[in-house]
Amino acid sequence: MIELLERVADEDPDRPAVVTHAVSRSYRDVVDDAWRVAAALTRAGVTRLAVVDHEAPVIVPLLAGASVAGVEVTQYPPAEPDEIGRLLASFDHDVLVTDRDDLAGLGARIVRTSEMLDGDVPCRRPPVADVRPHLVLTTGTTGAPRGVRHDWTRLAGGASHVSTGEGQRWLLAYGLHQFAGLQVLLHVFAAGATLVAPAPRRPAEGLEAMRRLGVTHASATPTYWRFVVAELRADGGPVPPLQQVTLGGEAIPGPLLGVLRETFAGAAVSQVYAASEFGSTGSVRDGRPGLSVDVLDRGEQAPVDLRVVDGELWVRSRTGMLGYHGEPPVDADGWRPTGDLVEVVGDRVLFRGRSSDVINVGGVKVHPLPVEERVAAVPGVDLARVHGRPNAMTGAIVALEVVPTPGADLDALKLALRAACADLPSAARPRSIRFVETLDTLGGKIVRRQTQ
């Protein structure tokens, strides 16, 4: 990553690299901070560390500096001390970079950011490491998070095709502890663009950042975009003049693409299919749901190849992870299931949901996503979540949670929801409908695990 930053810093040192409501850090500032970090870590002899709760102006130079020094960084999600303690134990971290006082006493050596970022830029830069490891935790939407081992050189190689984007201002809607956040980061710096990083990263703050900080491009999960559209409807304020709207991270309902095209009329809408484990398979810009069947069976030479096995998408990736933490390296030429259930319809590969989201209703497997798509199109529905609800009669039933549009007649809406699903197979019809104020999300994704 340092090479991407230095390329722009040498060309245009004052160009903003990272912007928040509070600060603006230029490419030169970030490069200088990165070398301070590299020198500090080298001096301290640190080889692995965890980091908690830092905002982008700090975490970006930390990641860049650590990669130069060959130090494996893992950014933890924001969490309470008990959870941080569990993560430290799970991932064998004994160095924790944080400015939080409540994380002392967890058994890890605490390093304050001031210990790395203060002082002069080193005159003698430490040698650049050949191996640049990085560990990304999965969001844990289907269980405990796993550590996914990456290499910065390999990750940055995936951004080598990015064309110049001076003047573009990309919203950071993901956390930098997420793989999708790192992808945005690398794309921005490869393009020589500016990262706009509001804190916190919730959709309301994202929308405010789009309006106040001149965001031109934004990449987020479908769930995040649904919330943004709901916020726009609720506050009635101006629609940000985005040039690019990108979706990824979870299955993308077809109707949402139409809503986004209508809402952000001047923006190109694209989809990215990527995951922590296998990296990115590229973007789809034709505005249609799903992927083109051209992504399947591209041949041995393709760095990333996909195929459908028993209704599930499998991947072979030479640009993805090296392996999971604590496990042997994966075979880059081996095929692995993605957990994404798909159906080939005509010339498209359409996503039906995650294998872990399938609801078993009396022995009938129900995919929540098609039901959710149908419900989301009902007027009066701002957001919807379909999930399994345990039931003594059938094992589980399809349950629906809906965030209604403010002022909606809930009795009439309930009838409309039933009518919208009336022609679905009996097992797929929602048998439990609840109106809620908001939906639980994790890492910007709707949690569809079976719940009580």
Next chain:
Amino acid sequence: MSTAPEDVQRTVVDFLTLTAKLPEGFSADTPLYAGGAGLDSLETAELSATLEDVHGSDPYSTGEMPQTLGEIQAFYAASGA
């Protein structure tokens, strides 16, 4: 909502009306399944979820299989809920 017999009756009648399964002359002794309201297994599952949502518990989740509204009312009376 309380588990008084009249409240439980309202929940069941509302549910049968919503699902277009309310037979003429429905009473506490009308069978809920074949020969009466005609609920199938998924509709019964939905009734159980509805009872749980409205009254906090339901007889089906405790392993019972009430045949009539009267037996559902008896479940709540016996549980003292």
